[in-house]
Amino acid sequence: MLKLLSVRLVAMLVGLVFAVAALWALVIGLIALATEEPAGHLPYEKPMDLAWSFDGPFGNWDKAQLQRGLKVYDEVCSACHSLKFVAFRDLEQIGYSEAMVKAYAAAKQVPGIDPNTGEATTRPGLPTDYFPSPYPNNVAAAVANNNAIPPDLSLMTKARGDGTNYVASLLMGYQEPSAELLEEHPEAAPGPGLYHNPYFPNLNLAMAPPLTTAGQVTYDDGTEATVEQMSKDVAAFLTWTAEPTMVKRKQTGWPVLIFLLFATVLAYMSKKQIWSAVKPKK
């Protein structure tokens, strides 16, 4: 008994030490809070809530949109951004035939080895090749872009919260900072080589506005290429590159959930039946 009592006494002492230490930190924190100006966040905006064909549990790809988005990537983004987890063969999934993919790949130059000399060179791409990077390595990318390495875009929409909306909003969002903002947060003024964008968390982005004029890309399907259209199309395309299996995932999910619901109802009825033998009758 004495032993048990001592266990509890020690415990109480230990508990008090931790509690006092935490509350001590609390007091110090409160004093600091009362005397110091807290560092405020720059007010950036949540992405716009846009509608996408692949939204929701029944969503599906709009392949025409993905193809338009590929064209935007191809003609604009690919100048600086790689897409290294996507292979040309994957493009068959967004509605291109095998022959079209082959021709598309062949038009790209990918790193290769000269069979006669063994030196590094480039060769026309094959469907099994991956999208080539615009820069041979990170150092080259940094040098060419004022030390801001353009990130790989394969997973961009998964690597940002609300990624599809974020990418589209960011591309559409370039603008001059408002006078009120600059008045309240003078530090928000874009420095040299930076561009103001309200959707970017620190409001200043090293990427120059990539989509600036309507008709910058000529769509094959005749869709009018406004900045908004191009932004949405490339965001949709990047959603596909980030998770090409997304639609298959949702389509697999439905039969699984319906079957499980059926099995669970059966399990419930079976359980009820079994327990009816011992449940008190009311």
Next chain:
Amino acid sequence: MSFPWARQYEPKNGLTKFLDERLPLPRLVYNAIGAGYPVPRNLSYFWNFGVLAGFFLVVQIVTGVVLAMHYAANAQVAFATTEHIMRDVNWGWLMRYAHANGASFFFIVVYLHIFRGLFYSSYKAPREMIWLLGVVIFLLMMATAFMGYVLPWGQMSFWGAKVITGLFGAIPLVGEPIQVWLLGGFAPDNAALNRFFSLHFLLPFVIAGVVILHIWALHIPGSSNPTGVEVKSESDTVPFHPYYTAKDGFGLGIALLAYFAMVFFLPNALGHPDNYIEANPLSTPAHIVPEWYFWPFYAILRAFTVDFFFVPAKLMGVIAMFASILLWFFLPWLDKSPVRSGHYRPLFRKFFWFGLIPAMIVLFICGGAPAEEPYVILSQIATAYYFLHFLVILPIISSVEKPEPLPYSITEAVLGSDKKVVKGENTSPAV
């Protein structure tokens, strides 16, 4: 298990008879989770989570072994092989999402299992060993989950590994050498990734071993129950099979519905977007958070923002974080109330619902929030309460509280009367 009325296994055919005489596996199963295990008839759905935890351990081992067939633990390619699994491996995306969300569901059901144990004081004699083994399982789970999160080698993987191994750097004198030894380098890289992979593969099997001990220890006194009154006679129990197999089957259906709804429709909701950015040792994410199931403990770690006498803040946080879990080992000896169930403990119940649960919720929210006000202040109050609750309040309650009257037996609690009471065999509610 030793209730005298437990049904005896009888081999029904030649094969089971042959087995029973040589390797009595069917008998073991029969006595463990079959008709040979009498279980209190009044268990609520809170008693489903042990079986569910076992189920998710199996899910994790199966999907994990599959993922290991395609993954390569090398800092150069780890991120790429994870994407290879997502894109090219047949059903690879399903295996990975099932594994990532399986970890979350494993923790959800284990937390509910622990919650049940805390409210019904399942840790009390004669079930201390079950509880102690359970805490060991929980610690192993935390280590396994942490190392698993490093494997995809995304930004959160890398910085999580760096920050958590950095905790050991807080230890005076030997801290830094220990940190370097843990990582096999000065920052997480191939050496760390490889050993984490090795241990992440090994530990689940260690967990499975301790789970077997946990269940073995459970079968000595038998399951606890919502009244906390021990089983007295056969009318207090039903055989595990078919009663609780059927009930667990239904519970499993519900759990699987929730699990697969997440896997197929919200697979990344419990993850962090930054982990889809490849690890970059030169750039820290703006806001490093662990996986959601570590948030309460992470909040305790961060609550200690100032030095406490001669103990540096960093060390104090590390000690408190480990202490917050290790103190569970002492619970059976801190809470000495003879009554188990919170249903019959008015004072305990008040502190449980209005003290511990709100504190845990606050810690959970603060752990996932950035280290700024009001979260820091809230986490400090909740941390103080957390330690006071287990180490000070609980021991005091157990000596000052006047429990409410207990039912004579489980049968009485279920049926409203127990014939043995009427006959006057025994009227005192022995516990």
Next chain:
Amino acid sequence: MADTTATATPEATTTEDGIRRRDFLDIAAVSAAGIGGLAVVYPLVSQMAPSKDVLAASTTEVDVSGIEPGQAIKAVFRKQPLFVKRLTAAEIEAANATSTGSLRDPESLADRTKEGNEDILVTMGVCTHLGCVPLGAAEGEVKGEYGGYFCPCHGSHYDTAGRIRKGPAPTNLEVPEYEFTSDTVIQVG
């Protein structure tokens, strides 16, 4: 005691009709669990089949213009060696001189080459016995008793048309599916 036992024993309280209903429900519930379990096996098994990138990398192009008569080159097709050999007139003659009827795996040289390019012999460099790489493709390697390929693992001899002539291998060296995409380039697969 007897009463309480009765309430705890399902058999005692279920009617005949109840038994049937209960049995049906139990069987249905257990069957559903079984079907679910089987459904899980499918992805678990198929994940071990070749992944998309492996399947996609299953064609190989070889330029045959640089191969001199009597020479062979080794290429890689589906991660396995591929022998492309330009036969000399003497080798063609030797292959055609053998009557196909006497062979273990009867095939003529014409069966094993493309029309108009009978001097280009394309075979897998994989012994049909147990999968070793036969010798004879590179300069200076042993070509075996029949002047084609020789597998050192268990002593299979292939002739100039890559046909099995002596040793344990059951069939001729496999000729993969291929076609001439131009006069000088073949595409295998």
